[in-house]
Every structure is written in C-alpha cells, then in structure tokens.
Amino acid sequence: MTATxxxxxxxxxSRTDYERATETITASRRHTTNTSLGCxxxxxxxxxxxxxxxxxxxxxxxxxTACSPDDDALTFFFAAxxxxxxxxxxxxxxxxxxxxxxxxxTLLSGPDALxxxxxxxxxxxxxxxxxxxxxxxxGLAKRGVLLDLNTMLARDAxxxxxxxxxxxxxxxxxxxxxxxxxxxPEQWSGNFLFYNKKLFAEAGVRPPPGRWEExxxxxxxxxxxxxxxxxxxxxxxxxxxxxxxxxPYYSALLFGMNNGVPWSDPRMNPTHLNFDNAAFTxxxxxxxxxxxxxxxxxxxxxxxxxxxxxxxxxxxxxMALGGHWxxxxxxxxxxxxxxxxxxxxxxxxxxAHSNIGTTGLAISSSSRRKQQAWExxxxxxxxxxxxxxxxxxxxxxxxRSAIHSAGFAAAHTNVGNLAVLTGGxxxxxxxxxxxxxxxxxxxxxxNVSPVLRGxxxxxxxxxxxxxxxxxxxxxx
Amino acid sequence: xxxIDASATAVTRRRGYSKRRARAGRIFVAPNLAAxxxxxxxxxxxxxxxxxxxxxVFTPAKFVGLANYRxxxxxxxxxxxALRNTVVYTIGTVVPTVLISLAVAGVLNRKIKGxxxxxxxxxxxxxxxxxxxxxxxxxxxxxxxxxxNIMLGWIGIDPIPWLVDPKWAMTSLCIVSxxxxxxxxxxxxxxAMQGVPDxxxxxARLDGAGELRQFASITVPLIRGSVSFVVVIxxxxxxxxxxxxxxxxxxxxxxxTSTYVLGIMLFQHAFAFLEFGYASxxxxxxxxxxxxxxxxxLRLGRRRAAQEERxxx
Numbered sequence: 029m030t031a032t033x034x035x036x037x038x039x040x041x042s043r044t045d046y047e048r049a050t051e052t053i054t055a056s057r058r059h060t061t062n063t064s065l066g067c068x069x070x071x072x073x074x075x076x077x078x079x080x081x082x083x084x085x086x087x088x089x090x091x092x093t094a095c096s097p098d099d100d101a102l103t104f105f106f107a108a109x110x111x112x113x114x115x116x117x118x119x120x121x122x123x124x125x126x127x128x129x130x131x132x133x134t135l136l137s138g139p140d141a142l143x144x145x146x147x148x149x150x151x152x153x154x155x156x157x158x159x160x161x162x163x164x165x166x167g168l169a170k171r172g173v174l175l176d177l178n179t180m181l182a183r184d185a186x187x188x189x190x191x192x193x194x195x196x197x198x199x200x201x202x203x204x205x206x207x208x209x210x211x212x213p214e215q216w217s218g219n220f221l222f223y224n225k226k227l228f229a230e231a232g233v234r235p236p237p238g239r240w241e242e243x244x245x246x247x248x249x250x251x252x253x254x255x256x257x258x259x260x261x262x263x264x265x266x267x268x269x270x271x272x273x274x275x276p277y278y279s280a281l282l283f284g285m286n287n288g289v290p291w292s293d294p295r296m297n298p299t300h301l302n303f304d305n306a307a308f309t310x311x312x313x314x315x316x317x318x319x320x321x322x323x324x325x326x327x328x329x330x331x332x333x334x335x336x337x338x339x340x341x342x343x344x345x346x347m348a349l350g351g352h353w354x355x356x357x358x359x360x361x362x363x364x365x366x367x368x369x370x371x372x373x374x375x376x377x378x379x380a381h382s383n384i385g386t387t388g389l390a391i392s393s394s395s396r397r398k399q400q401a402w403e404x405x406x407x408x409x410x411x412x413x414x415x416x417x418x419x420x421x422x423x424x425x426x427x428r429s430a431i432h433s434a435g436f437a438a439a440h441t442n443v444g445n446l447a448v449l450t451g452g453x454x455x456x457x458x459x460x461x462x463x464x465x466x467x468x469x470x471x472x473x474x475n476v477s478p479v480l481r482g483x484x485x486x487x488x489x490x491x492x493x494x495x496x497x498x499x500x501x502x503x504x
Numbered sequence: 505x506x507x508i509d510a511s512a513t514a515v516t517r518r519r520g521y522s523k524r525r526a527r528a529g530r531i532f533v534a535p536n537l538a539a540x541x542x543x544x545x546x547x548x549x550x551x552x553x554x555x556x557x558x559x560x561v562f563t564p565a566k567f568v569g570l571a572n573y574r575x576x577x578x579x580x581x582x583x584x585x586a587l588r589n590t591v592v593y594t595i596g597t598v599v600p601t602v603l604i605s606l607a608v609a610g611v612l613n614r615k616i617k618g619x620x621x622x623x624x625x626x627x628x629x630x631x632x633x634x635x636x637x638x639x640x641x642x643x644x645x646x647x648x649x650x651x652x653n654i655m656l657g658w659i660g661i662d663p664i665p666w667l668v669d670p671k672w673a674m675t676s677l678c679i680v681s682x683x684x685x686x687x688x689x690x691x692x693x694x695x696a697m698q699g700v701p702d703x704x705x706x707x708a709r710l711d712g713a714g715e716l717r718q719f720a721s722i723t724v725p726l727i728r729g730s731v732s733f734v735v736v737i738x739x740x741x742x743x744x745x746x747x748x749x750x751x752x753x754x755x756x757x758x759x760x761t762s763t764y765v766l767g768i769m770l771f772q773h774a775f776a777f778l779e780f781g782y783a784s785x786x787x788x789x790x791x792x793x794x795x796x797x798x799x800x801x802l803r804l805g806r807r808r809a810a811q812e813e814r815x816x817x
Contacts, residue, residue, distance in 0.1 A: 140755070143775045150561040167778070171562035328668040328759075329647035466776045470756055477760050 102130055102400045105145055105155035107137035111356035115422035122416045123407045130400045142167070142466065149173050154392040156401040160211035162202050162386050167463040169210040175391040176208035180402045187406055194411065194427040196453040199386050205296065205461060211388030212409035215423030216453040217351045218385030219274055219282060221369040222358060227267065227346040231256050236347075236369035238445025240455035243380040246283075246314055249372035253324035256346035266344065269324035271336040273350035277476035280315040282349075285457055286381055287311030287374030292460040301460065301468070301497050304490040307376040312479060313486035314374065320482030328481070340364075351385060352424045352449065359421075359442065368448045370455075382456040386426065424449050464504040471496050555784035565781065572785035583786075585761050586769040589674065593765055594742040596678035597685060601738050602731065604682065605689035610719055612690065613697045623694075630687040638751035641680045642667065670762035673753055677763050680748060685741065689734045696730035697723055725812075732805045736798055743794055746771060766790050 108116050113136065120132050135155055138144045142164045148154055154173065168174050181188045191200075191212070203211040221236060228235050233255045237244050253269030260266055272279045281291055289308040292298035302308045318325045331339070340348040341361035348354075349371070358366055370380045389408055391401040407413040414430035417423050421439030425431050431450050440446055462468070475493040478484040555572055559565035576583050612623050629637065644651045645666035653663040666676040700723060708718045724731070746767030749757055756772065757764030766786065774783035 140776075146561065146775070146778060168562075171560055171778075173562055329663075329665045332646050332668065333649045470772065470776070473756050473758065474760050477758070481759075 100131055101133040102157065102397050102404060103133050103135055103153075103155040104157045104404065105135040105137060105148065106159040107141045109353065109357065111360060112353060112422060115356065115420045118420050119408060119413065119416050119422060123404060123413065126407070126412070127403060130403060132404065149392070149394075152394075154394050156392055156395040156397050157404050158390045158392060159214075160203065160388045160390040162384060162459060162461065163465045163469070165203060165210055165388070165390065166205050166461050167465065168390075169205045169208065170463040172393055174210040175393045175395070175398065176210065177212060177391065177405070178209045180391075180398070181209065184402075184406070187410060190411065191409075194429050196426055196428065198384060198456065198458060199426050199453055202384055202386050202458060202461065203388050203390075211390040212405060213386045213388045213426040214409050214414075215352070215387055215417070216385055216426055216456065217353055217387060217423070218382035218452050218456040219279070219349055219351050220371060220382055220448050220452065222340065222348045222350060222354065222366050223369055224340070224343060224346050225365045225367055227256060227343065231346075235367065236372075237380075238367070238369055239447045240370050240380050240382075240451045243370065243373040243377075246287075246372050246374050250318070250322060250324070253318065253347065254322060257324045265323075265326070265330070268326055268339060268345040270318060270347045270349070271325060271331070271339050271345040273335075273337045273340065273348050273354055276480055277472050279349055280312045280476060280480060281308075281472075282371060282383055283315040283374065284308040284311035285383065286371055286377045287314075288376040288378055290457055295458040296461050298460045298462060299498070299501050301494065301501075303494040303497065306487075307374070309486040309489055310376070311374050312476070312489070316480050316482060316486065319480065340366075355421065355440075366442075367444045369445060370448055380455065382452050384453075384456040384458045424452060426453065462501065462504060464500050467500050468497055471500065551784040551787055554781050555788050557781045558779070559781045560778040561780060562778075568781070572782045573789070576782070576785055576789060582761070582764065582769060586757075586764050586766045589757070589761070589763060590743060590745070590765045590767075592674060593678060593681070593745060593763075594739055596674065597681040597742045598735060598738040600678070600682045601685040601689050602735060604686050605693050605734065606724070606731070608686065609690045609693035609697055610723065612694055613723075626690060627687045629684055630691070634684065634747040635751050637684060638680065638748050641676075641683075641752060645676050667753060668759055670758075670760045673759055673762040677749060677752060680752060681742065681745065684748070685738055689738065692730050692734050693727060696727035700726045728805070728809070732801070736801055739797060739801075740794055743790060 104120065106116060117134070120134060124130070124132060135148075137159070141159070141161065145155070145158055145168070149168075158168075158174070160168070160174070165174065181191075195213070196216075199213040199216060203209060203213060223236060225235070233252055236249070236252065249270075255269070256267065257265060257269040258267040284302075284307075285291060287307045287310055289302050289305045289311070292301045319327055326336070326339070334342070334344070336345070336348065337350070337354060337357060339345040341358060341364050343364070347369075358364060371382060373380045389405045391398060391405060395401050408417070409426070411427060411429055414425040414427045415433060415435055418425045418430040418433050418436035419439055421436075425433075425436065430436060431453065436450075437446060440449065443449070460468075471493060475489060475496070479486045479489065554565065556567060556569060557565040558568050558572075608626060612619060612626065647653060647663050647665045647668060650666070652666065656662075656664065664672055666672050704722050704726075705718055708722055713721065744767055745765050749763050749765055749768055750771070753759070753763040755768070755776070757768035770783050770786050770790070773779045773786065
C-alpha cells in the first residue's frame, strides 16, 4: 500500500503488518472512499476528517462574532399587519434621520406577541424596546421584564411636563401598574364601526352617527343591519348587515359595556368581572342574537370561506366592527367607499363608548442600551413622533396635539366622520388590567363561545364563568 | 525470532489496533452522545426538577414540593377534560389506524403489476409535514365550500360544521390523524407481512382456505409482534398530539374544549400562562400514563404469545 496523501505519509510508515494486510483486503473498497481535490491530489478519509476538524476548530473563535447581534443596534419588537408594517418603518426612518447615531433593528412579532417576546426574553435576548398591549403588559411588568419609565422620566423634567400636558389621562394611566409606569401609550386602538357608504345609499338607509355625542340605540342598529342584509330566493345571504373583524368574545363584551356596565370594577387589578350583572349579560345576549336570532351577521361556519374583513372589503357586508388597525387594509381595497361611525348604545347605557384599546412602547429592564431606547420611546410617544404617526396614518395618535393636527386629518381625507377617531380616546372606557389576563381570555373563549353559538343563554355566564374568573383573580 | 515470539508480537499488535479502533469508535460516538446528553437527558432531568417548582422563566424558581401534581389531580377541572379528550382521540386514532393499515398492507402485499406505484402513493402522506397537512385539511373541512361537504352534498347530506361545531371537531381531528398515521403503520405491517413464509399460504390454499381466511388465520397471527409495535407507537403519538390540533382547531383546543388535549394543555400552561413548573408536572404525568400503558400492553402481548406457544406444543 502506498502513501496516499502528503500528511498521511508518516502514519503510513508506522502502520503494522496487520493493518497492511487488512488494507490489502479492503483496498478495492478503499478507493471508493478516496476523494480528490480536483487538482490531481487524492486524499484519504482520515485526512478529510482531520481537515474538517481543523476547519471546525478554526471557525470556533469566529462564532461569537458571527452569531452575536448587531452590537450597536437598538432592537425594537412590534406587531403589525403587512400594511401597517410599511407605515411603521417610515416612523423608524424618521427617528433615524433625527438620530443617525442610533441604529435600529426591527423584530416583527409572530401571531402571538406575548409568547414571542417571552421566548426572546427568557433566552436572554429581550428586545430593548417592546410594543406593549393593554391586556398583556401587566404580566411582563409584574415579572420585572419591563423598566419603570418613571426612573427615566424623573431625569427628563421637560419631557415629563410636555407629556403630562398633552396626554389623554385615561390612556396614559392604562400603563400605570402598581405605582410604576411601564409603557407610554403610542396609539389609541379602540373599536368603532366601519360602514360601506355605497351599500347604505343603495338600500336608502340613513348612515349611522359619526360623533360619540350622538348615540344610536341597539334597536336602531339592529334595524339598520336587517335592512342591509340581503338574501337570495334560496335564503342564502349575499350581503350581511354586520360583521365582526375583532375577537367575537371581546366584541360581545363591548355591547355589554355599552349597556351601561364596565367589564370590571375597579379597572386596575380587578378582583371581579361583571359577568353576573344582568345589564352586562343583556348586552352580550343582544350581540349573540345578531347571529342566531336575527341572522344579520354570519355564523362561524359562514365566515369560514372568507374572512370577515374580506367580506367587508369585497362589499359583502355593510358594517364591520374593528379598530384603526384595519384602516390601512380597507383604504387599499378596490371599489370600497367607506366611512366610520360610533358603536350603538343599549337601553341601559348612558352614552356611546369605545374601549381603551391602546398599545404603548416599553423598555426592557435588562436592556444595555436604556438611554438609546429612551430616546426612541421619547420620539415615538412624544410630540414629534406622534406628529409623524399622525401624518403617516399608521395609528390614531395619543397626544392631543397630534390627534387634532392637520397632518392626521390629511392622512384621513376619505374619512367623513373624523370625529369618531379624534373623539375616540376621550370616549373610551378602560378594560381590565391584570397579570392574569391570558388565563381569563382562555376562560372567556371557552365560556362565551357557547353563548355566541346560541346553545346557552348569556345569563348562564353569571354562575360558571364569573366564579371561575374570580378564582383566577384571587390567586393572582 | 521464533514462531512463538512472532505469534506473541502479532497478538500484541492486534490488541493495540483493536484498542485504537475502540478509541476511535468512542470519539466518533462522542458528539452524538453529547447531543443526547444536552438535548435529551438534561431537559428530562430539568423538567423533572422544575415540576416541583413554580417557575415563570423570568423570576427565580420557587420550590413547591408536590403542589403542582396535587393541583393537577384535585384542583384543575381542565385536566380531566384534557385527559378524556386525549383518550377519545387516542382510541379514535389508534383503532381505525390499525384496522385500515392491516387492510391496506394486505392489499399492497399482493404480487401484481404496478404495485410499487400504489405503495408510493400510499406512503406519500408520511412525507408531508403535519402543519402543511392540517392547513390543507382546513380547506377540506370548510363548512360551505369544503371538498368534503361538497362531496357529501352529492349524496344528499347537508353541510357538516366539521371544525366549528364542538360535536364534530374531535371527529375531524381523528380523521386527519388516521390519514396521517396509516402510512407509517402500513410500512411496518407490510414489511412484517413480507416475512411470512409463502409455503404456509400454499398449504392453506391446498386445504381450501380463501383469501380472507388466510389473512385472518395466517397473516394476522404471524405479524402480531408488528401489530403490537404499531399499537404502542400509535398510542404514544396520539397521546402526545399537539401540532395537528394547534393548526387545525387553534391554540386553545377549541371550539370550546372539544379538542383540548393534554398536549395543548401543556403548551398553554407553559407558553401562554408561563407556568413552566405546572407544565413540567403535566409532562411527567403524561409520561407516567404512557409508561404504564406500554408496560401493560407488552406484558399482555408476551402472555398471549406464551399461551399460544403452549397451545401449539
């Protein structure tokens, strides 16, 4: 057996007779494992493995730099639908033009933002700046994931004064938990109604009111939805009066709220949700009846083929419940001429309300770039960033100066009832803020769904669900 | 050098070589062993340790003894629902899977022209990811425009709300699960059937036994070991169901609690409620249930085999 490669030669000389004998026997097989570098220099398997090992070892020192995040970039975690993401990036660009020294790396959330950010943070890669939601931020705040922004605010008196004078208090206080301020609101994302102007005109139905001070009743809403629901001869619905583009078991509770009862009392750290209040469950029942009794809204089966948003954009639904996060999608829909209106008020309600509905920006307590993060949060939630947000039409801003700015109106020229948006934050009621929200949401999904399917009355929620939620809130 | 010296030297050389070979073998196996230790043994031990703690990933774990196990068995009404759903799902998957696989393997075991094409077609679902499969089945199960309801409509059956009605959701899930499990079970059973000696069938044919009789009296008894393996593996897979349920009926195992199985419960507690200790306890309870089921099944199988051997003797 001859030497097969330059670095294998020495070893060849030290081989025993036994090896040589074995090699002779296996020589015919061996040649199949020999490899050539393509330049006429064959080398054996051992050499190949050695080479691979050496290459692997050599690349080890490079790993930390190759896998480490962009060290000087500030990471920003947010959720957005594709249309929103474009506008969001324009806001980030605006920040970078003003702060060229601060690089931003954006992290777009998957479908479950809380789960996504939890995995990041648990893995020691908590983003520096995080989008925070009214329902779920308390869980992260309680676990010490979010920085108390009061610590930064105390060092920035001028911004604190600016924020205080220009903020909508109820939105700002949404992120005040156990004495700490864990995020600054960035948008109002409460719900209202979108309606298709063309379908209303064709049916000769009066459009719903466009100011929160002008309520319309559940009865009027039902009459409108019935007038706009069109069936063919076989009874198949070709046009729905109303569709829900939010989460049905949340939307039902908005109708309970507009029948004069808040979801919980108190709002922060509640010990009880009002599922045992008759007026609250009447509102929920009214909502369920829209589908099951009056048949002016599609069932879950009927909305399986086409999403409710698509039903509205394609002209197969006259009214749609949703928030401003749908705006970019609806604005880009072909042949859709829409406007917005306020939610209806129940017989026991006193005024038309939307919900608070807000997201904010928070800073991770483990961030190594807190000052840079603070600059970004200040920008996006302060007057300059809010004005940019207003101009891009990304969100309904939360600072009064931006809400009533010419830029916001210019970004919504096709909206006749702009007062629904500009008056929204002031007419929005707060939803419960508790670290136990994921558990409560799961309970509601399980218990409210039979009511929405029409197999159980809403009054049944007073016993089972109410008790279960109280139990969860007690142990939180 | 005398012949004895030469032979002793050869033995020493051989020993030296085999030692080097053994060392090389250990070095080659080491990365895999390290991977098993890091990605399997450590998580196993860690989850057992965490099952005695309250841990939300962010704050330090707090030792709670057996509290997680106690509340699982006494204080959590959803555990019994999840257990019941898992048992229904397991039975609804395993029984049809074994029966259909037996029949399909029996058909594919024939020596006819073009059988290789049919075998390939039958095994195709094995190559498709569960998530992709679930997404496709969502379209099939669509109430108004789904393929299944359209076909049922041809024979006069009204649309069935497969995935949106709690009464039907579990049935739908089992259908998809059976569709996914059949190819694997068929591969195993077909391989076993091909090991059955032809002379037994010849003898049976000479005695006048028909195809069905041959299948029931020769094939099935002789592949009992493989059937038992398929049953054990199918039970384990069904008990650990998660991906299919998550995509098909949602992360809460809906509608309502109709497809809320143990895998979904585990995921929900770990990643939605951040109760990793509780989820770990649930994982170990699932492991214990599976272990008991498997041991009982293997014992029963062995006893049956021993009884048969005695009866033949």
